[in-house]
Amino acid sequence: MNAEIIASGTELLLGEVADINTSFIASQLASLGIDLYYASVVGDNYERFSEVLRQAFERSDIVIITGGLGPTKGDITREVIAGLMGEKMELDPALQQHITDFFSRVHLEMTDNNLKQAMIIPCAGAIPNPLGTAPGWWVEKESKIIISLPGPPREMQPMWQKEILPRLEKKGSGIILSRTLKTWGLSEAKIDQLVGPYMSLANPTLALYAKADGIQLRITAKSNTREGAQELIRGRESELRMILKDSVWGGDQETLEEIVSRLILDKGLSVAIAESFTGGLLSYSFSGVHESSQFFKGGLIIADEDSRKSMGIVTGSNSGQADIRTASLMAALAREKFKADIGIGIDGRIQPQSDDASLGQAFLAIVLEEGEHNFAQTYPSRSYLLARRAVMNAFFSLRKVLLGL
């Protein structure tokens, strides 16, 4: 069973938009045990697109097309598939209804060209698109499959997970499973050194990735059964956890803010924040967590010297200087103002090092009923990443405090 991917869109050939769908689908196919031999990009030109699709259909069992399902004249994926299949498109009343409903729900005017998205050929089944107006197509003919999906990843990926993955799972061979462990506080080189011996083993394999939320370790195992693969992963995971200890804060889809939020909720506590250095990002990160309204009471963003003074954040001899005492006063102020159990204060300063790189110093205070915890951290980064790293560090430190680590 082999597959081929076609990413369509002149914007891709002009380099205006980077195609992130192909690597997403490629890794999905790999985990399904479906071989991918070719991937290509083609523009919104009927002849060339048709030629590429014809060749793919001849040499591959499954052809997956992304893009070209919009309402404009330049969107020709439907026309190209219909041409290859030798079928005529017709307006599908159910699809038309979905599109009409979508527009009335979002209070936007529906224009005539949107009806194009309700057209389909007899041998195709529509794949629902809950987040957009363009349905996908699933075409089976001569024991081959053509799958057409919209280009925007935020529409395509949920459609893949919900509709395509379950159908393809029945067609793959063998089971490949992965598990990601997420760490904070250790460098990639340090982790590479610690887990080095495992990096050259074959099943499970181990790979390291540097991400915004820390270094990730990906364990991948292959087996004939799901249970077999899970067993292999479990064994390797516990060995790695013994080595990396407290640096591991979670895995797979988990985010640090969700993990910390769950700890706060479980303990029945509430949180308030005062931040300067991170400009609102710590508050925003908490706000984004589901059920945050049950424990997050509010935040103060202190952006300039006047505001600092008028809120009483004055630290004696070095007033105005970001330091641990300021963070501590900020945490206490937030805790008192919002009547919260936990007060978090973040202050800091940035020292530009070069055009692009800066040295960030963040000062963090966590004030609870039973006492106060202080953290200082210095790290180099591109300027726009400094706030993000300080926020990650705040969550990581708060997790340690709550777990008593």
Add this chain to the structure above:
Amino acid sequence: MNAEIIASGTELLLGEVADINTSFIASQLASLGIDLYYASVVGDNYERFSEVLRQAFERSDIVIITGGLGPTKGDITREVIAGLMGEKMELDPALQQHITDFFSRVHLEMTDNNLKQAMIIPCAGAIPNPLGTAPGWWVEKESKIIISLPGPPREMQPMWQKEILPRLEKKGSGIILSRTLKTWGLSEAKIDQLVGPYMSLANPTLALYAKADGIQLRITAKSNTREGAQELIRGRESELRMILKDSVWGGDQETLEEIVSRLILDKGLSVAIAESFTGGLLSYSFSGVHESSQFFKGGLIIADEDSRKSMGIVTGSNSGQADIRTASLMAALAREKFKADIGIGIDGRIQPQSDDASLGQAFLAIVLEEGEHNFAQTYPSRSYLLARRAVMNAFFSLRKVLLGL
């Protein structure tokens, strides 16, 4: 003159590494006036790679290959090109010297397989690679060109800039320039309808893109001279601005928060924020702007009902319900608390529609010395995008207020 790109490497087909070379080269070719009709990805398999290269060489004037120049058995780009050209590879003493020097410079042991990288065929010229051991190849035959470059972007891009770009500049025809207009508040279909007649014209061309910060219109013009292309773009831009009016807020690399911040700075005003619905994102967006400390005084994040009450945000009969009156009280509170000229309040509510989609209603108030402006907006989205859209809308509305539109 048309080109084709082949990205090689099984790791790309497994989705382990995302191919960023293709979009880089694509945008470079666009600016050279060289048409790119096809791009493809192929694994480290001799037969399939050869087939893909043969087809590309037949239908395109220039074929650019990235990857497959490493020292391992899996790196077969040299073998595939030699096979197509029907020539035998020989060890090049100068290339061998470069590799030996490279290893002694980085104090690493050179292994025998590195000598593979010093092999070349008679019809190819070597392209120097200052940052690695693998030279590129430039092959000209039958008035066609094959260019082979290493896969790591940090090696490939400098080689492109220094060696490939100057050679291709002499072969391209004309100058191609682009200009992007950025809009907010109109749907893609609506804009498509409004500017439809321009979409089918050839020079300049017009394309639409849906982005997080609104629908973008990209004008692309081709001419023999830079001035000619600029003239074509200027003409089309002013026609489009007449049609789209106030919906256009900026262009090219501009961001809405930077534009609004510049307006605030130019008027010598200061800003404070109180937000609930957007959880800190509006404040964080202001904080991220260069020089924001000159006008942004601070923010209040009011995340729960208790905080709302304790800050006096109570709106009579419907207290607790997000509405325009609440936003107005919040704006006034922020303005007073931080002694700012402009107070911005955002409140809102989310109505879940399905698993993933929600309907957001945001209420925005902008309070200035001379009076108050209120805005209400309803829109559908994934939950995590609601705050982002509300923030975009706040910036867009503030821009209108400051410009008196």
